[in-house]
Amino acid sequence: MSGRKALRQISFWVLAVLASVLLSGCGSEYVVLNPKGPVAETQYNLIVISTILCAIIIIPVFVITAFIVYRYRDTKDNKAPYKPQWAHNTALEVIWWTIPVIIIAILGYFTARDTYALVESPNKEVKPITIQVTSLDWKWMFTYPEQNIATVNYLEIPAGVPVQFRLSADGPMNSFWVPELGGQIYAMSGMATKMYLQADKPGEYEGLGANFTGKDFAHMQFKVIAKPQAEFDQWVKEAKSSNNPVMTKQDYEELRKPGTSDVKTYSAFPKGLFEEIVMKYSHGHDGNMSQEQPAGEQKSDQKAEGSASEAHQMPGMDMSQMPGMDMSK
The missing domain is CATH 1.10.287.90 (Helix Hairpins)
Known part of the structure; x- marks a missing residue:
């Protein structure tokens, strides 16, 4: 086989591989x-x-x-x-x-x-809302401390408004990921990591758990629905209606048991639930719960924060301030 013929064959196969990779995304x-x-x-x-x-x-x-x-x-x-x-x-x-x-x-x-x-809010001119994210086996729980509502396996946010996510886990470590809105960040037991995301326009986006956590980890998917502020406010009112149940501690204990779950909405949830989840695994250390609390949460969290402040804070426990741990990168 001549050198030129061999080179042509090599070129053909290289182009074939590149075409198969690039064209696989068509549609x-x-x-x-x-x-x-x-x-x-x-x-x-x-x-x-x-x-x-x-x-x-x-x-x-x-x-x-x-x-x-x-x-x-x-x-x-x-x-x-x-x-x-x-x-x-x-x-x-x-x-x-x-x-x-x-x-x-x-x-x-x-x-x-x-x-x-990316550690800071992407839009300093608009006040962000706070959503607490808890990774469970095998589901996602979202609590809105300012609105006092909770959802399971789906998330609604106002379009054009920064969202400060505070993440933890009541189970194995997972990775929270909404690919079209930003990169991944870990949700870890005993810690409260932080990330900002924002949807520019109304739409529906796919979210998922990007870390292997057991046999049903593939079911840890959720929808992120971005709506105009007026429609989001209307959704909050509907979520707080009597048609949706109030989450009790017993309801949460049932929810945290290993297993999959359908989409759920709760008109209220126990105050300080997210803080209790973090402190349960923190072994007496402050898992960064005292920083950037929503105004409506500060009073209800004084007891949890007080117990945390009495303990010595380990250097490096504030994982949200470590650029290497911010998977939104």
């Missing part, structure tokens, strides 16, 4: 690359920048590799010189060390900038 969108909010948009831009910077190294390496394989192939008609003796080349050393260092420095700058920016 549907790559949700991670389809941002619907400012957090997801920032992360999307970081993905693009990272891809370009990595391509500056990867593409030349692939091209040079293909050239070397072709140029120095073992065939009878190949006249490429064989030079087993190598000598140090200062210019080449400078090039192949300087370029990667510069690229890593640029990538590090953009990564650090966006990571710290």
